[in-house]
Amino acid sequence: MPASPSSSAQAAREALAVRLSHLRRDAGLTGGELSALCGWHPAKTSRIQGGKVMPTDADIRAWCAACLAEEQVEDLIATARAVDSMYQEWRRLHRNGMRRLQEDVNASVAQSAHQRVYASNVVPGFFQTPAYAMALLESITAFQGTPNDVPGAVASRVARSRFLYEGGHRFAVVLEEAVLRYRVGSPATMVGQLRHLLTVMPLASVSLGVIPFTAARTVWPLEAFYLYDDDHVAVETLTARIGVVQPCELADYARAFKALSKTAVHGEHARALIHTAIDTLG
Template sequence: MPNSPSSSAQAARQALADQLKEIRTEARLTAKELAAAAGWDRTKISHIEHGRRPPSALDIRTWCQVCGAEDQAEDLVASLHAAEGMWVEWRRMERGGLKQAQESVLPLFERTRVFRTYSSWLLPGLLQTEDYTRAVLRAVQQRRGLVDDVEAAVAVRMERQQILRRPGRTFAFLVEESVLRTGVGGPDVMLRQLDHLARVGSMPSVSFGIVPMRSDRVTRPVEDFWIHDAEEVSVELVSGYLTITHPREIAMYAQIFTALADAAVYGLRARRLIDAARRAVAAQR
């Protein structure tokens, strides 16, 4: 598993390593004895137990067999897969195409009731027009050399937006003011997107805030993230997609969301920023 920028993934790896070390200790085996019985180099044990090298599923099963703890093997393999799932490189997530990548998050969106999302790069997918989405996904497809299923992926994302109209859900969106002026698809696409943003931001289930560009702001922009209820955080980074489930880290993202929300403007003040962005974009035509 690649090194993750989040301590959640590292903590999960280390927890698994600690469990394996505990199994070896309870079996009264030295690292040298375990390595010899498994047919491994002795340094492999040290690397696994110190979290420097993730074990494979076969490594775990062999480890447990040698230590007489076969009954724990499958639970540990499940922990391994869970840790691996925390961090997914874009090339892995999108290797089946952009349509499949869009579909992969549908179950998460279906079960979430309270959405909190912050964006410093692009407008969140639930707020995008079809043309804006097409421009974003086309750029991704070309940059990463993916199979061209952009139209199918756009259709999936547009269908996902129906969740905004389903009862029993609330949405809090925060975007940096600079996102309103980020050129996606050209001036005409951006003008339609800004008009759409003003409409969707007035929906009863939606709270839409803009963090103004100010020289004296205290809370700095951070990476794009989604908080799904209080159970999971999804983070979009340059190199991959991070899933956070550790309560302490979820609380950290909730705290930064609150700070950004306090710095944001809403309603008429937000509309003024949208109108200013619209004038700036229109001037580029």
């Protein structure tokens, strides 16, 4: 089963650090000598070589110039940017608001034929009602302290539901029962959201399962993840979105989803859990 969702990103960061270390050694430079040529403190060189700090484009150019390896600048910058995209802090992604990211996610969904989603905290975006999305994104914006463009972001997120009705897309979703009970917005907002789940369940493109509180677990509750075809996984933590692309880890997430899906109930049993949650809200 998946260990740390950031392991792919960390492994890629460390691989870049090793390449830079080899460049320095091949040039016959000590860490201190490279630092002097680059014009920064030796501690910075140590942090970059240790994979603790991501070098900027300017850092890579200076490093390669010091090592007389300018021909490797573009390749190393491209690698660093790819690594950077694997671990993306929410505050950075939302620095100009949330709408742009919602549009990027829509593009990823559009390009994916089969999406497998495990949600342990909130209803996935393509199932969300406008009221639920509004309450959720307002709370995220307030928590992160990022620019508030929530109405536009909600419009983009809710537009994602069109893929449920367009051909060529399938959505297999497993929810923890807690998702049905967590209060996002008012009771009326939650009732509307839960009723909407009942509405989308019969769609040919949708498979929706719910893991009951009382289920015997073969896989422990995990952080929410979105598996796009067999190409990549997006894992959502409190502070960042983590991209997983290593084949061995993709296989782990696919295996975890299969086990979670077997633990879930579907059809009438899932609908009964949703109705119970609605009744609890009065």
